[in-house]
Amino acid sequence: MKLLLLGSTGLLGPAIAAQASTRGHQVVGAARKGAEIVVDIADDAQLGEALARVEPDAVVNCAALTCVDDCERDPGLAYRVNARPLSVLAEWSKSNSRKLLHISTDHYFTTGGARPHGEAEPVHLVNEYARSKYAGEAFALTSPHALVIRTAIVGIRGWEKPTLAEWAIGAIEAGDELTMFDDAFTSCIDVSSLAGAALDLLDQGATGLFNVASREVFTKGDLIREIARQMDRPLKATRASVNDLSPARPSSLGLDVGAAEQRLGYHLPTLEQVVSAVLKQYKGSA
Numbered sequence: 001m002k003l004l005l006l007g008s009t010g011l012l013g014p015a016i017a018a019q020a021s022t023r024g025h026q027v028v029g030a031a032r033k034g035a036e037i038v039v040d041i042a043d044d045a046q047l048g049e050a051l052a053r054v055e056p057d058a059v060v061n062c063a064a065l066t067c068v069d070d071c072e073r074d075p076g077l078a079y080r081v082n083a084r085p086l087s088v089l090a091e092w093s094k095s096n097s098r099k100l101l102h103i104s105t106d107h108y109f110t111t112g113g114a115r116p117h118g119e120a121e122p123v124h125l126v127n128e129y130a131r132s133k134y135a136g137e138a139f140a141l142t143s144p145h146a147l148v149i150r151t152a153i154v155g156i157r158g159w160e161k162p163t164l165a166e167w168a169i170g171a172i173e174a175g176d177e178l179t180m181f182d183d184a185f186t187s188c189i190d191v192s193s194l195a196g197a198a199l200d201l202l203d204q205g206a207t208g209l210f211n212v213a214s215r216e217v218f219t220k221g222d223l224i225r226e227i228a229r230q231m232d233r234p235l236k237a238t239r240a241s242v243n244d245l246s247p248a249r250p251s252s253l254g255l256d257v258g259a260a261e262q263r264l265g266y267h268l269p270t271l272e273q274v275v276s277a278v279l280k281q282y283k284g285s286a
Contacts, residue, residue, distance in 0.1 A: 002026045004056035007063030009034045011157045015195035042080040058099035071129040072247040082132035086139035093143035102140040105133045106152045106253040114217045116256035119209045126248040148209045155191035156281045168224045177236040180221035184242040187213040187254045190277035210260045215268045217254030226275045
């Protein structure tokens, strides 16, 4: 199967590309820079040209504007990157009976604490990032061949601006004090596990909306504590509240992965397994 991988140079893209290649898929990477095909997905013409040039059997969309602050400052840009391209991709998918895999987000829930949220639960959109990503989901699902995955990922990217994992690992190694949120719940998953599960669902022909995340719900503070524990390093930390952040962030982001696990036929990773995979990736990139 030939895959057009949009956002191939980001946090998730390289993991998708690596695992797809080992499965025998032909992967054509596309991104704004540093990829086989240079494309700005906010430009309909460029996106259309990429689809016509590659003629893929499936499109995997990992591209997104993920910075909450940037989305809030420019809602139009957030829409053009996170939402509108999915209308183009969904129409291509429907017209050609080709698969579309879209990676979405978990930024949809504000109540429930550590309770995991199912795919059918009502959402609460508190910022422009969430609004634009939710619109993208809706556009994608207008194709009967679309698979939309809600998730939150952690991993190592190696860019100038560190990821959450890179920031935490670096601060722990340096003995710096970290600010931790114990009222922000998540079920984030490492990029390798997500890539594998997403491709398994795609290869199975799954369509519709699935939560793919850690099978446990934990706080972001728990995530950092587990990183320090597995590094066998002391942790200096102060506590803060997610409710004090601006723009507003949703606080209850645990996802119920029961439907995905049933379809996949295996368990998704625990917090301990997620952190172990992230540290393995970090050591491999050092």
